[in-house]
Amino acid sequence: MHHRAMVDLFLSLLGALRSAFRSRASLSLENLALRQQVANLRRTSGRPRLRKSDRVFWLVLSRLWSRWAEVLVVVKPDTVVRWHRAGFRLFWRWKSRSRSPAEGDVSAEVKTLIRQMAEANVGWGAPRIHGELLKLGIDIGERSASPFMPPKQPKPPSQTWRTFLDNHVGSLASIDFFTVPTATFRVLYVFFVLSHDRRRVLHFNVTDHPSAAWTAQQIIEAFPEDTAPKYMIRDRDGIYGDQFQRRVAGIGIEEVLTAPQSPWQNPYAERLVGSVRRECLDHVIVLGEQHLYRMLKSYFAYYHRSRTHLSLGKDAPQSRSVQPPAMGKVVALPEVGGLHHRYERLAA
Numbered sequence: 001m002h003h004r005a006m007v008d009l010f011l012s013l014l015g016a017l018r019s020a021f022r023s024r025a026s027l028s029l030e031n032l033a034l035r036q037q038v039a040n041l042r043r044t045s046g047r048p049r050l051r052k053s054d055r056v057f058w059l060v061l062s063r064l065w066s067r068w069a070e071v072l073v074v075v076k077p078d079t080v081v082r083w084h085r086a087g088f089r090l091f092w093r094w095k096s097r098s099r100s101p102a103e104g105d106v107s108a109e110v111k112t113l114i115r116q117m118a119e120a121n122v123g124w125g126a127p128r129i130h131g132e133l134l135k136l137g138i139d140i141g142e143r144s145a146s147p148f149m150p151p152k153q154p155k156p157p158s159q160t161w162r163t164f165l166d167n168h169v170g171s172l173a174s175i176d177f178f179t180v181p182t183a184t185f186r187v188l189y190v191f192f193v194l195s196h197d198r199r200r201v202l203h204f205n206v207t208d209h210p211s212a213a214w215t216a217q218q219i220i221e222a223f224p225e226d227t228a229p230k231y232m233i234r235d236r237d238g239i240y241g242d243q244f245q246r247r248v249a250g251i252g253i254e255e256v257l258t259a260p261q262s263p264w265q266n267p268y269a270e271r272l273v274g275s276v277r278r279e280c281l282d283h284v285i286v287l288g289e290q291h292l293y294r295m296l297k298s299y300f301a302y303y304h305r306s307r308t309h310l311s312l313g314k315d316a317p318q319s320r321s322v323q324p325p326a327m328g329k330v331v332a333l334p335e336v337g338g339l340h341h342r343y344e345r346l347a348a
Contacts, residue, residue, distance in 0.1 A: 106148070110133075110148075113133075119150060126146045131310075135308070135323065136344075137325050172233065173229045173231070173233070188286070190205075191205055199317050216244040219253075230254060233269070302342070328347040330344070
């Protein structure tokens with residue numbers, strides 16, 4: 001017991017000496033930390049509940065004082081470190097946010113143009129409108145277009161009666177079918193060949209009775225004179241029979257088959273079908289085979305020359321040049337029977 005008492009006395013003496021030599025600033029910080037914890041315990045009962053101000057206090061103290069962890073009692077030091085990491089993530093999210101021009105920096109002319117684009121083009125959102133603005137030399141940031149668009153409606157805006165009538169991308173193509181019902185409830189089949197590099201529709205055709213021989217002939221028409229890609233993605237539909245496979249192999253194309261019931265493995269083709277339906281076929285009644293062919297020909301002309309794509313850096317498959325404001329006023333050129341428009345600058 002005597003030995004134990006001597007040890008305790010010696011430790012107390014060391015503590016007193018350390019306190020004597022400790023800087024006044026360190027003592028003040030330690031006193032502040034202890035007072036903060038006492039205040040927290042007084043206002044809560046049971047387990048301490050920390051407010052946001054408490055967390056901020058310990059985050060700041062941990063950056064200013066190296067000995068903060070020695071006096072922390074109400075929570076574990078690891079908790080403060082976790083708060084700091086969460087705060088760091090929030091800070092960088094705020095710092096990396098998209099900085100769009102303020103509303104006052106967008107001219108009245110551009111605001112009016114954004115509203116006109118949104119009202120005149122079926123299904124156009126901020127990304128599509130922003131792509132058109134970039135082609136007109138107006139770079140205001142995608143988020144800046146949203147506040148000036150008309151409020152979203154439960155259904156797409158109705159049209160007028162007049163508008164009613166990745167590594168082998170350069171050597172990859174996709175093929176697929178999709179069906180279209182007619183006014184008399186016949187089912188027509190649309191076959192298309194899509195190049196991956198610039199999302200170009202190289203060939204399409206319409207029939208009411210597809211066969212392996214007909215489908216094989218479409219491949220020959222799509223790739224004349226040694227223009228065939230190295231790989232071609234398709235599903236396992238029975239239409240691609242032996243006759244089709246022999247014809248494809250004969251022009252040097254290696255077929256890449258998707259897994260059964262996995263359309264996501266042919267994403268570019270699926271995305272094209274969705275665009276055709278949303279932007280064209282959902283807004284017309286197809287009268288027959290020739291009518292469908294003409295509608296698709298009109299849409300694909302717009303799709304290639306005018307329609308901007310997110311995956312192409314908001315450019316069209318046939319690249320569009322940027323037209324600076326100095327070229328003149330903006331005019332709208334109707335396409336696909338008025339369902340969509342191309343915006344260009346023309347001198348007065």
